[in-house]
Amino acid sequence: xxxxxxxxxxPTALDRPNSYIGRSVPRPNLARLAQxxxxxxxxxxxxxxxxxxxxxxxxxxARIRTIDAGEAKQAAGVLAVxxxxxxxxxxxxWIGVLTHLKGIKSAPQHPMAIDRACWQGEAVCAVxxxxxxxxxxACELVRVEYNELVPVTDAxxxxxxxxxxxxxxxGDNLTFERKxxxxxxxQGFADADEIVETTFRFGRHTGVTNEPRAIVADWNPGEQRLxxxxxxxxxxxxxxxxxxxLGLEEHQVRVLTKxxxxxxxxxxxxxxxxxxxxxxxxxxxxxxxxxxxxLESFVTDIHARDHRVRAKLGVKRDGTITAWxxxxxxxxxxxxxxxxxxxxxxxxxxNLVGGPYTCPNYxxxxxxxxxxxxxxxxxxxVGHPIATSVTEGLIELAAARIGMDPLExxxxxxxxxxxxxxxxxxxxxxxxxxHHACLARLDTLMNYAGLRAEQxxxxxxxxxxxxxxASFIEVTNPSAAFYGVGGARISAQDGATVRLDATGxxxxxxxxxxxxxxxxxxxxxCVATAFGVPIERVRVVTGDTDNVPYGGGTWASRAAGxxxxxxxxxxxxxxxxxxxxAASILQADPRALDIAxxxxxxxxxxxxxxGLDEVARIVYFRPDTLPPGFQAEMVATRHYVPRAFxxxxxxxxxxxxxxxDTDTGFIKLLKHWCVEDCGTVINPQLVDEQIRGxxxxxxxxxxxxxxxxxxxxxxxxxTMADYLVPMAPEMPDIEVDHVVTPTADSELGxxxxxxxxxxxxxxxxxxxxxxxxxxxxxxxxxxxxxxxxVVLKALGKI
Amino acid sequence: MSDRIDVAFTVNGxxxxxxxxxxxxxxxxxxxxxxxxxxxxxxxxxxCGACTVRVDGAIVRGCxxxxxxxxxxxxxxxxxxxxxxxxxxxxAAFCERxxxxxxxxxxxxxxxxxxxxxxxxxxxxxxxxxxxxSGNYCRCTGYHAIIDVVEEVALxxxxxxx
Numbered sequence: 001x002x003x004x005x006x007x008x009x010x011p012t013a014l015d016r017p018n019s020y021i022g023r024s025v026p027r028p029n030l031a032r033l034a035q036x037x038x039x040x041x042x043x044x045x046x047x048x049x050x051x052x053x054x055x056x057x058x059x060x061x062a063r064i065r066t067i068d069a070g071e072a073k074q075a076a077g078v079l080a081v082x083x084x085x086x087x088x089x090x091x092x093x094w095i096g097v098l099t100h101l102k103g104i105k106s107a108p109q110h111p112m113a114i115d116r117a118c119w120q121g122e123a124v125c126a127v128x129x130x131x132x133x134x135x136x137x138a139c140e141l142v143r144v145e146y147n148e149l150v151p152v153t154d155a156x157x158x159x160x161x162x163x164x165x166x167x168x169x170x171g172d173n174l175t176f177e178r179k180x181x182x183x184x185x186x187q188g189f190a191d192a193d194e195i196v197e198t199t200f201r202f203g204r205h206t207g208v209t210n211e212p213r214a215i216v217a218d219w220n221p222g223e224q225r226l227x228x229x230x231x232x233x234x235x236x237x238x239x240x241x242x243x244x245x246l247g248l249e250e251h252q253v254r255v256l257t258k259x260x261x262x263x264x265x266x267x268x269x270x271x272x273x274x275x276x277x278x279x280x281x282x283x284x285x286x287x288x289x290x291x292x293x294x295l296e297s298f299v300t301d302i303h304a305r306d307h308r309v310r311a312k313l314g315v316k317r318d319g320t321i322t323a324w325x326x327x328x329x330x331x332x333x334x335x336x337x338x339x340x341x342x343x344x345x346x347x348x349x350x351n352l353v354g355g356p357y358t359c360p361n362y363x364x365x366x367x368x369x370x371x372x373x374x375x376x377x378x379x380x381x382v383g384h385p386i387a388t389s390v391t392e393g394l395i396e397l398a399a400a401r402i403g404m405d406p407l408e409x410x411x412x413x414x415x416x417x418x419x420x421x422x423x424x425x426x427x428x429x430x431x432x433x434x435h436h437a438c439l440a441r442l443d444t445l446m447n448y449a450g451l452r453a454e455q456x457x458x459x460x461x462x463x464x465x466x467x468x469x470a471s472f473i474e475v476t477n478p479s480a481a482f483y484g485v486g487g488a489r490i491s492a493q494d495g496a497t498v499r500l501d502a503t504g505x506x507x508x509x510x511x512x513x514x515x516x517x518x519x520x521x522x523x524x525x526c527v528a529t530a531f532g533v534p535i536e537r538v539r540v541v542t543g544d545t546d547n548v549p550y551g552g553g554t555w556a557s558r559a560a561g562x563x564x565x566x567x568x569x570x571x572x573x574x575x576x577x578x579x580x581x582a583a584s585i586l587q588a589d590p591r592a593l594d595i596a597x598x599x600x601x602x603x604x605x606x607x608x609x610x611g612l613d614e615v616a617r618i619v620y621f622r623p624d625t626l627p628p629g630f631q632a633e634m635v636a637t638r639h640y641v642p643r644a645f646x647x648x649x650x651x652x653x654x655x656x657x658x659x660x661d662t663d664t665g666f667i668k669l670l671k672h673w674c675v676e677d678c679g680t681v682i683n684p685q686l687v688d689e690q691i692r693g694x695x696x697x698x699x700x701x702x703x704x705x706x707x708x709x710x711x712x713x714x715x716x717x718x719t720m721a722d723y724l725v726p727m728a729p730e731m732p733d734i735e736v737d738h739v740v741t742p743t744a745d746s747e748l749g750x751x752x753x754x755x756x757x758x759x760x761x762x763x764x765x766x767x768x769x770x771x772x773x774x775x776x777x778x779x780x781x782x783x784x785x786x787x788x789x790v791v792l793k794a795l796g797k798i
Numbered sequence: 799m800s801d802r803i804d805v806a807f808t809v810n811g812x813x814x815x816x817x818x819x820x821x822x823x824x825x826x827x828x829x830x831x832x833x834x835x836x837x838x839x840x841x842x843x844x845x846c847g848a849c850t851v852r853v854d855g856a857i858v859r860g861c862x863x864x865x866x867x868x869x870x871x872x873x874x875x876x877x878x879x880x881x882x883x884x885x886x887x888x889x890a891a892f893c894e895r896x897x898x899x900x901x902x903x904x905x906x907x908x909x910x911x912x913x914x915x916x917x918x919x920x921x922x923x924x925x926x927x928x929x930x931x932s933g934n935y936c937r938c939t940g941y942h943a944i945i946d947v948v949e950e951v952a953l954x955x956x957x958x959x960x
Contacts, residue, residue, distance in 0.1 A: 034905075036877050038902075043829075045833075210838070210846060518896070696939075720841045729925075
């Protein structure tokens with residue numbers, strides 16, 4: 001096995017005895033999953049459980065005239081057939097807007113369409129039966145008559161006066177618009193020696209989680225409680241929404257999240273069919289299960305990207321960038337998704353373009369429009385791949401224009417590593433970044449000079465290889481600035497409760513969730529280190545709104561940086577509590593004691609004084625032997641939210657090395673590198689694997705993944721045979737390295753790492769393809785995915 | 799759809815006799831009738847490989863084989879293969895190297911990797927490993943760690959065999 005990571009320096013503030021911070025500790029939950037003994041929601045069965053299947057609109061836009069369920073109701077195993085109008089009596093509609101996205105608007109959305117279907121795949125009728133197969137059989141017997149309406153499919157014309165308005169009450173098809181101007185962009189362009197101007201297009205793609213969305217809702221009328229087993233990234237958010245729209249109190253709703261078969265932002269939203277499933281359980285007073293099949297996943301899991309960005313950059317011949325300008329247009333389907341809205345991605349694009357660089361002259365406009373396609377919303381690295389591809393695409397086009405090496409152009413414009421705190425052109429605040437250190441490291445890691453020599457050598461022999469880069473910034477550790485300030489009840493803070501059990505082991509309940517990132521391991525590392533026990537003695541509990549502290553869950557790269565800090569502080573607090581008890585037992589000064597490897601020791605010499613099992617035994621079973629008036633507290637809870645900065649920005653740079661077959665248009669990825677800075681690295685292996693997985697999702701976007709709609713709003717590639725995802729043979733080895741700049745906003749200093757890979761990969765690959773094709777006189781490629789036909793068209797061969 | 803057919807086969811060494819609907823695929827039968835939920839349903843059209851199981855020793859897609867086609871045959875799932883200890887080294891290496899994240903693809907990935915490793919042609923190259931796993935979709939890892947692990951276990955087994 002090749003070495004996959006080096007060990008970053010451990011910050012001394014965290015250098016507790018037997019520290020797990022900075023160590024590649026294996027995750028505690030993996031053996032179970034590797035033995036097929038996980039419990040995903042799709043595995044859950046409950047007594048009296050029924051299954052729901054949905055009749056879905058075959059049209060992108062249609063009025064529903066009649067629904068005839070007579071025959072379906074008589075079919076074998078059918079328990080109920082329920083229309084949107086019937087379900088609306090149980091569940092109230094929602095509107096996906098946030099007050100801090102000024103002017104954003106959307107229409108009320110119901111769990112099922114009532115009299116109008118607005119995208120192909122929207123549920124119009126639910127069939128509940130004893131088995132899923134029976135429910136699907138009966139769906140075929142439901143007769144729905146539609147009047148087709150003109151679908152709005154092209155974002156470019158969605159705002160034209162001649163285009164029908166999807167929601168008449170809203171007046172037009174504009175969901176949200178943001179304009180931003182900073183510095184002096186006109187002067188900047190006037191000062192430029194060269195202006196690079198082009199249009200970037202980003203295909204719609206989707207998450208393709210290996211486990212589709214799944215939910216089991218169990219309304220118990222005897223308890224007046226709803227228990228929902230859901231593969232979600234945000235259990236408390238969903239608890240609030242289920243309660244709100246069913247007219248329940250939050251304490252009447254328990255959301256349980258067990259193993260989740262992939263999420264990536266797909267499973268952090270409100271889905272109409274999942275809300276319908278919950279409402280059906282309430283209506284039918286029994287557990288109801290819904291698992292999307294793959295076809296349903298393609299037409300209802302949120303889609304993402306689908307941006308058209310006109311972009312312009314001014315540059316002087318010495319490489320100084322003088323101005324940026326972008327005009328972003330994105331079509332988000334017929335509804336802004338609840339509760340995070342579908343305005344965030346475009347907003348992020350405006351925030352992030354030009355972010356790594358010093359040039360302050362910036363003009364941006366972003367428009368978000370409605371259309372009759374599946375909804376779009378936040379997916380891994382929200383807005384980042386677009387902003388990075390636009391910024392870095394312009395950088396490399398400019399470098400080619402003025403004949404400068406692309407790394408040199410970056411060196412001349414990246415914010416200096418000693419210039420922080422600093423701001424980006426959109427006004428975003430950076431605490432401390434390390435663009436130059438990362439670039440220097442990448443240069444060495446990939447042997448850039450050697451690769452250029454190899455490229456030239458092979459070029460002479462007719463092989464066309466390309467080298468491309470993307471510097472990037474990543475939004476992590478979001479404060480309330482992301483959603484809370486806009487009125488969404490999505491927790492920015494997170495908590496951890498730690499408890500010493502009666503044998504001296506530790507239980508930790510955390511508000512962050514685990515969907516494979518390794519949050520459980522990171523939380524255990526923080527608690528074990530802060531408290532002082534072997535990590536095997538820490539058990540972490542997640543995903544249960546009845547039993548974990550109120551929290552946000554796992555999204556926007558927040559689990560380690562926010563959840564980890566709460567766990568760290570809780571572990572420290574419990575250590576003080578336990579030392580107080582131990583001191584009372586030992587008649588010692590608690591300040592002279594510490595806990596190491598599960599034993600209370602003298603802080604100065606490490607001499608063992610009393611085992612945690614013995615402290616626990618006395619505290620729990622013989623408290624009568626403790627001094628009068630002393631009450632031991634063996635539970636501690638701490639919470640954390642970043643306060644100094646709205647977001648803990650991270651940074652990094654990626655490099656791609658690839659070869660283009662100019663006869664077939666096929667691209668062979670030879671190697672990929674990422675050097676990034678997520679602050680303190682709690683678990684190097686987990687960080688590296690987050691980066692690698694993220695990079696490959698970015699590669700999917702760059703080369704393969706595309707939700708192809710026709711002009712009638714029909715999604716044409718709804719299988720995994722037609723919608724291509726990255727598979728093992730086409731993927732390169734990915735080398736990862738780190739520069740460590742901890743955030744001072746927390747004691748741990750950890751920032752997030754979940755989205756860095758996806759943020760930069762597609763831009764780096766696009767640049768590498770253009771680097772390969774440039775000497776052949778090809779037109780620069782600025783559309784992704786870069787499929788073989790795109791390459792051949794750029795070469796003028798087709 | 800209700801004309802059920804009698805079938806008899808072994809699953810993880812245990813005799814199974816059942817009346818199955820002709821249309822029921824093997825993975826649904828394993829999951830719904832036998833509660834063997836370690837085999838997963840990802841795409842139901844033979845692309846993702848999450849439902850990979852063994853029938854008479856060969857890896858197959860549980861979604862592309864009907865339960866009735868298994869009459870008289872020997873079916874093995876991740877649960878049985880785990881209990882037998884056959885892939886204990888591979889499983890331990892997957893965990894040590896974090897070659898699984900959400901774990902949904904892992905049972906199928908393990909069985910497919912084991913299929914390669916039992917072909918006895920010495921330690922395969924990374925390219926060969928990548929090709930052999932070409933029908934198993936993993937959205938989380940980017941594959942690199944999985945390739946590392948299969949390569950490592952192949953080398954370890956080759957050393958042991960000497």
